[in-house]
Amino acid sequence: MDESKRYEIERPEWTEEMLKERRSRSKAMAWALIGFMVLVFAVTLVKLGANVMNRPL
Amino acid sequence: MSDISIASTKSPEATHPNTGSARDFFELLKPRVMSLVVFTGLVGIVVAPGSIHPVIGFAALLCIAVGAGASGALNMWYDADIDARMARTTSRPIPQGRVNAGEALGFGATLSVASVVAMGLFVNYTAAALLAITIGFYIFVYTMWLKRRTPQNIVIGGAAGAFPPMIGWAAVTGSVSLESIVLFLIIFMWTPPHFWALALYRRGDYEEVNVPMLPVVAGKRETRKQILIYSLLLVPVTLAPVALGFAGAIYGGSAIVLGLVFLTLAWQVWLTGEAGDEDKSDARAKRLFGFSIFYLFMLFALLLVEQVAGLFVPVALI
Numbered sequence: 001m002d003e004s005k006r007y008e009i010e011r012p013e014w015t016e017e018m019l020k021e022r023r024s025r026s027k028a029m030a031w032a033l034i035g036f037m038v039l040v041f042a043v044t045l046v047k048l049g050a051n052v053m054n055r056p057l
Numbered sequence: 058m059s060d061i062s063i064a065s066t067k068s069p070e071a072t073h074p075n076t077g078s079a080r081d082f083f084e085l086l087k088p089r090v091m092s093l094v095v096f097t098g099l100v101g102i103v104v105a106p107g108s109i110h111p112v113i114g115f116a117a118l119l120c121i122a123v124g125a126g127a128s129g130a131l132n133m134w135y136d137a138d139i140d141a142r143m144a145r146t147t148s149r150p151i152p153q154g155r156v157n158a159g160e161a162l163g164f165g166a167t168l169s170v171a172s173v174v175a176m177g178l179f180v181n182y183t184a185a186a187l188l189a190i191t192i193g194f195y196i197f198v199y200t201m202w203l204k205r206r207t208p209q210n211i212v213i214g215g216a217a218g219a220f221p222p223m224i225g226w227a228a229v230t231g232s233v234s235l236e237s238i239v240l241f242l243i244i245f246m247w248t249p250p251h252f253w254a255l256a257l258y259r260r261g262d263y264e265e266v267n268v269p270m271l272p273v274v275a276g277k278r279e280t281r282k283q284i285l286i287y288s289l290l291l292v293p294v295t296l297a298p299v300a301l302g303f304a305g306a307i308y309g310g311s312a313i314v315l316g317l318v319f320l321t322l323a324w325q326v327w328l329t330g331e332a333g334d335e336d337k338s339d340a341r342a343k344r345l346f347g348f349s350i351f352y353l354f355m356l357f358a359l360l361l362v363e364q365v366a367g368l369f370v371p372v373a374l375i
Binding site for chain 1: 076077078079080081082083110112113116119179
C-alpha cells in the first residue's frame with residue numbers, strides 16, 4: 001500500500017445546499033440559546049424577587 | 058483491513074456531514090402533536106387552584122413543549138424503519154434522509170434531559186418528575202415495548218399523552234390531586250377511540266409493517282365494538298370535572314352535547330360496519346377521527362374559557 005495515502009482523511013464535500021442548511025441550523029441554535037439565556041435571566045429575577053439587589057456592591 | 062479500505066466501505070451517510078435544516082429538526086418535534094400537548098398543559102396550569110407567576114408558567118409550558126417534542130424525535134428515531142414503509146409517516150425527516158437517525162437520537166435525548174432539568178430548576182420537582190415519567194413512558198413503554206407487541210399498545214401507551222394537564226397542574230400546586238387525575242383520565246379514555254378510528258381506515262399501513270393495532274389483530278368488527286365501549290366510558294369521565302366542582306355549567310352542558318355527537322359518530326361506525334358496508338364504515342371512522350381531535354380540543358378550551366373569561370357557573374348537584 002502507498003504509505004502517503006494511508007493517513008489521508010476523507011473530507012465531506014459541502015454542497016451549496018448543505019451549507020445553506022448548516023447556516024439555518026446555526027441560526028436556529030443561536031436564537032434558541034439567546035431565548036434560553038433570556039428565560040434563565042427572567043426566572044432568576046422572578047425567583048429572587050426583591051432579594052435580587054440583596055448583595056454586597 | 059487497511060485504513061483506506063475502511064474509508065471505502067463507509068456508507069454514504071457516514072462520510073456525509075450533518076444533514077437537515079432547522080425546519081427538518083423542528084419537524085422531528087412533531088409540532089402538531091406538540092400543540093395539543095401544550096394546550097392541555099396550559100389548561101392544567103389555568104384550572105389548578107392557586108397562582109403561578111406568568112414567567113414561571115411560561116417556563117413550565119416551554120418545558121412541557123420541549124419534552125413532548127423530544128419524545129417525538131426519539132420516537133421517530135426508533136420507528137424510522139416502519140415510518141419509511143407507512144404512507145402516513147413516509148415523509149418524515151429520517152425516512153426521507155433529511156436527518157440522520159443518530160442526529161435525531163442526540164437531538165431528542167439532549168432535549169429530553171434539558172426539559173426535565175429545566176422544569177426541576179425553574180418550576181418544581183413534582184412537575185419535573187411527571188415530565189420525566191411522561192417522556193420515559195412514551196419512549197420505553199409505548200414506543201420500544203408495547204407498540205410492536207400488543208394491540209393494547211395505544212390503550213396503555215396513551216397514558217403518555219394524558220400526562221401534560223397533570224404536569225401543568227403540578228407546576229402550580231406542586232402536587233397531584235384527584236382533579237388532575239380526572240384531566241389525565243379524560244385524555245386517557247379518549248385515546249383508544251381516537252387512535253382506533255385512525256387504525257380502522259389505515260389498517261393496511263399497520264398490517265404492512267406488522268404493528269399489531271387492534272384492527273390488524275382482532276379485526277375491524279372487534280375494533281368498532283371497542284371504539285363504542287370506550288366512547289361510552291369516555292363521556293361520563295368528561296363530566297367528572299363538573300362533579301368535582303372545577304368545571305361549571307357551560308362546560309357541563311357542552312360536554313354533554315359534544316359527548317352525544319361523539320357517541321353518535323361511534324355508533325355510526327359500528328352500524329355501517331354491521332351492515333357490511335366497509336367503505337362507508339371507514340369513511341365514518343375517518344369522520345370520527347377528525348371529530349375526536351375537535352372534541353378534546355373543545356373540552357379543554359371550555360375549561361380554559363370558563364376560568365379565564367369568568368364564565369364559571371357552579372352546577373348544584375343533587
